[in-house]
Amino acid sequence: MNSKFKIKKELEKLLVETEHFFCISHFNGELDWINNINKSKYLVYNKSKNKLNKTINSIRIKNVGYNIYSYLKFIIENYDNLPDTVVFCKDNIFKRHIKISTFITLLKRNTFTCLEENHNVRDFPISVNLSDNSFNEINSSWYKYQYSRKYFHDYNNFYKFIFKSINIPLFIRYAPGANYIVPKNNILLRSKIFYKNLLKFVSHSQYSCESHFIERSLYLIWNSNIESAENMNKIISNAELEIMKKNCIKIKNQESRILEKTSQKITFLLGNIFEKLLSKSLKR
Numbered sequence: 001m002n003s004k005f006k007i008k009k010e011l012e013k014l015l016v017e018t019e020h021f022f023c024i025s026h027f028n029g030e031l032d033w034i035n036n037i038n039k040s041k042y043l044v045y046n047k048s049k050n051k052l053n054k055t056i057n058s059i060r061i062k063n064v065g066y067n068i069y070s071y072l073k074f075i076i077e078n079y080d081n082l083p084d085t086v087v088f089c090k091d092n093i094f095k096r097h098i099k100i101s102t103f104i105t106l107l108k109r110n111t112f113t114c115l116e117e118n119h120n121v122r123d124f125p126i127s128v129n130l131s132d133n134s135f136n137e138i139n140s141s142w143y144k145y146q147y148s149r150k151y152f153h154d155y156n157n158f159y160k161f162i163f164k165s166i167n168i169p170l171f172i173r174y175a176p177g178a179n180y181i182v183p184k185n186n187i188l189l190r191s192k193i194f195y196k197n198l199l200k201f202v203s204h205s206q207y208s209c210e211s212h213f214i215e216r217s218l219y220l221i222w223n224s225n226i227e228s229a230e231n232m233n234k235i236i237s238n239a240e241l242e243i244m245k246k247n248c249i250k251i252k253n254q255e256s257r258i259l260e261k262t263s264q265k266i267t268f269l270l271g272n273i274f275e276k277l278l279s280k281s282l283k284r
Helices: 003-017 032-036 066-081 100-107 155-162 192-202 209-215 218-223 238-254 257-282
Strands: 021-026 042-046 058-060 085-090 136-138 171-173 180-183
Touching: 003 032, 003 100, 021 066, 042 066, 066 085, 066 192, 066 209, 155 192, 155 209, 180 218, 192 209, 209 218
Parallel strands: 021 042, 021 085, 042 058
Antiparallel strands: 085 180, 136 171
16 A cells, blocks of 8 residues: 555545534635535535535635635634634645645644644745744735735734734744634634624735735734734724725825835845854854
């Protein structure tokens, strides 16, 4: 029996026996791997143009907000009756984000878990080498020009709006792709209204940049002692959203992409020099 076949069989067995509930966001990835999960133990949020087989337990939703929109829909609709643990994942989790062997190991847990590989290779100052080999990224909002921003012009603006915190992070800890095992009590750290507001932020586009801000915040939302901002525990009105939209446009019009990129390149160059000196000093 070759190793690939053995791992496949182990995954199938584990999915048959698992007590986790799976919230799966589907766009154009494969769903064959869910065949061994009991239909009562998963729900596929279908964002594709294709009609899924009737044997698959699925709901068709709008194709906005990446997989974040799917997660938020599930939380809001099941907030008062959440499963004990939820596996939030994308349909392409194996091809893009994690090896099946690693997934098997992590899926046996019932605690809050990032479904990711160990990240041993670092490119300081893009990321730093942490003791648990977890993924982290410099807080530069480098991606903001690539996606549609409607309410927040960068990550810091978003962070200060949703959290009651004055400490803007230099680096952000999160699982790329936003694949997690999340116990019910971790989800309930935030109010239902908190999640409803997040849903509003991502719903304006398939490629909403606010989805990327939330992707980078889920670890903090579900697994930190940072309190929610007071404005996130009341429903944000359309009038308030319109003000946020106008403020975002105003700041975007004042941005200089060339100046930002140049400043970042200089910072990263100096950071690399510092990291080499620091590593050399610590290894003595």
